[in-house]
Amino acid sequence: MNNSLDILSLPKHQDNLAHAYIVEGIDIKKRLINIQGLTRSLLCQTEQTIVGDFCGHCHSCNLLNADTHPDFMMVNADEGTIGVDDVRAISQFLSNMSHLSGNQVVVIEHAENMTENASNALLKTLEEPTNKCFIFLLCKTKSVLLPTILSRCQFIQINNKSKDELKLTYPELADYIIGFSNNSESELAKWVEEQKVEEFTEVYQLFIQWLKKQIPNFVISNKVLSNPLMSSFLLYLIEKRIRQLMLKSAKTGNSTSALTASKLLTKYNQTSNLIKGQNKALAMSQLLTSVEPLIR
Ligand SMILES: [Zn+2]
Structure with missing residues (x-):
């Protein structure tokens, strides 16, 4: 099964992936869909080589579907901040052995909400990655992250549709509404749905x-x-x-x-x-x- 990721710039083989990526893109939904696909492919027990591929029915895929995968950690703070304790929990998690496929995945959604202390604490984890761990920091724009964090991560840019493409999808929407959404398709879809x-x-x-x-x-x-x-x-x-x-x-x-x-x-x-x-x-x-x- 292939998740048809936007993330085409990634290496094809898992062995060539970096340990830490900053996933940058305005559209929150797109960021999450992409990262879910990546996570699946990294944790799947059947399809373990090609980035983006997963079987969808092995034990690991099922655990991910049920949100109970022991090798997957999601840190989410869309409101409030991500503090030092959250980062400690991450390094604690990564210090455990993997339970299933051998890989461990941490996703920090809204990485821009990390406090400076938390960012500094994370540096240590980024500097000394354990062998098969992958950390993804998701944010609207990487410019809000500390330069020290930036220097230790690779980047993945998730492109939005252009304004013209969005106008084709939503011909009824005026330019000022598309502009206000920052070309975010999921935002526009939500507004249309909520009338x-x-x-x-x-x-x-x-x-x-x-x-x-x-x-x-x-x-x-x-x-x-x-x-x-x-x-x-x-x-x-x-x-x-x-x-x-x-x-x-x-x-x-x-x-x-x-x-x-x-x-x-x-x-x-x-x-x-x-x-x-x-x-x-x-x-x-x-x-x-x-x-x-x-x-x-
Ligand atoms: Zn699988």
Whole structure:
């Protein structure tokens, strides 16, 4: 059985794989599908040579299906952080002998959530890999990881579909929705399934009206405030507008307004998570008031 991995850049034979890989790609689902295929192929007891191949029915494949494989460890922290204790658990796990095929696999999902101390603790494990262990660090972009970690890992880049390919798959979606997803197909599929498209369109139209000064600030901020997804969508639209203006002003040589707007937006993004309750509305309204004359 072949899992048709995206990861075509990997060596064909297991013996040639490195011990540690950083798997980089914006689409979380794609990252996971790829890594599941790799894990299967590394742990399968029947197909042990070709990367990507697995039988799907041996004892090991069955244990993986049941999420009870003793040689597989998944560290997941999509919220919160991965701390030193988590990394200690990894080295503890790897110090055991493999129970089945001989290989051991550790997957760290959201590796960007590792604390600095945890990263430093992981270095030791990366420096002294046990013979048949494989560690995969999954993240959106490797630039968020410590250089010392980067220097000890190989990279796997999982490519997203291009904007044009996504437009073919989702002809009904506007460019600004595809752009907001960062070309993430799984994100788009989720939004379509959850029927968010209409809401995006509504916020987009409000944004255009707001830029034209046809509606006051509170109409648009009231629309998005109680909804984190729509709030970030509005911020994305503002950022996109600022970028357009910067491009334009690069030609005319006057980019002061766009730069000021960009600074205000960055400041807001840095502090808005800390703001709670009523003050959130106030902060958003302040941002809109200050940015509006700069990006019109
Ligand atoms: Zn198998």
